[in-house]
Amino acid sequence: MENLLKVPVDYYAITDFEGFKNIIDILGGVQIDVEKRMYYHTDYDDINLHKGLQTLDGKGALDYVRFRHDALGDITRTERQQKFMKAVMEKMLEPESIAKLPELLPAVMQAGQTDLTASKIILLAKDFSSVNMSTDVQTQTLPGSFLNMGGVSYWGVDQEKLNALMPVYFDGAATSAPTGTTADSEEAPAQ
Numbered sequence: 001m002e003n004l005l006k007v008p009v010d011y012y013a014i015t016d017f018e019g020f021k022n023i024i025d026i027l028g029g030v031q032i033d034v035e036k037r038m039y040y041h042t043d044y045d046d047i048n049l050h051k052g053l054q055t056l057d058g059k060g061a062l063d064y065v066r067f068r069h070d071a072l073g074d075i076t077r078t079e080r081q082q083k084f085m086k087a088v089m090e091k092m093l094e095p096e097s098i099a100k101l102p103e104l105l106p107a108v109m110q111a112g113q114t115d116l117t118a119s120k121i122i123l124l125a126k127d128f129s130s131v132n133m134s135t136d137v138q139t140q141t142l143p144g145s146f147l148n149m150g151g152v153s154y155w156g157v158d159q160e161k162l163n164a165l166m167p168v169y170f171d172g173a174a175t176s177a178p179t180g181t182t183a184d185s186e187e188a189p190a191q
Contacts, residue, residue, distance in 0.1 A: 004157065006166065011116050019111025021058025026104050027097055029055040030087050035080075038067045073153050075141060082139040090133045092125065101125075140169055 002009050015023070024030055031053065038049040047063040049056075056064055065084050070076035091097055097104070105118055116124070131137065143161035147154040 004159075004162075006163070007170065011114070011120070013108075013112065013114040013116060015112035017062055019107075021062050022107050023058075023104070023111055024056070024061045024088070025058040026100060026107050027088070027091050028100075029057045030061055030084070030091050031055045032061075032064060032084060032087050034064065038063070038069075040067065040069055073146070074155055078141065078155075079139075086133045086137060086139075089128065089131075089137070093129055093131075098125075 032055075033053045034049050034051050037051050038047055040047040047067050049060060049063055049067070054060075061084065065077070065081045067080070068074060068077045092104075101122070105121060108114075108121065109118060142155075142157045143165060144155055144157040147156040
């Protein structure tokens with residue numbers, strides 16, 4: 001990310017699927033408005049979510065953020081993941097969730113890899129307590145276009161347009177998809 005964005009990344013956290021599900025289950029699930037019916041069946045996995053407002057447990061949450069059968073493929077999935085992460089952050093700031101910190105903190109530390117210490121996570125949580133997720137947190141899709149390499153769909157970032165937009169992204173002025181994003185005009189490649 002530092003190489004792509006040309007900005008330092010102070011901290012990171014990486015989790016696997018089991019760690020993700022465990023964190024959501026400890027929180028007691030996360031309420032999300034599922035935009036549409038999401039059904040997908042394979043020999044190794046089933047995704048089966050119905051449209052509407054609901055509280056997703058760990059498996060349901062993982063299904064929601066992993067579902068990729070949309071007209072815009074990974075672009076829509078990424079938007080869904082951004083929406084879900086905001087909902088998780090809002091949930092973590094609720095008094096009931098703060099009371100679960102003694103159980104949640106070890107789960108977060110064991111859920112994957114991070115360079116955050118337990119004390120730094122607590123300090124960040126305290127700092128985030130005054131953040132309004134709907135107005136203070138912005139998400140963006142980097143400018144680019146769909147690529148298909150060997151039958152696999154990718155979002156190719158347009159580095160020149162990204163470099164021009166970085167000051168806009170990081171001064172807080174960007175509030176919608178940047179110009180130069182072709183997701184809304186092109187059909188998604190086969191997933």
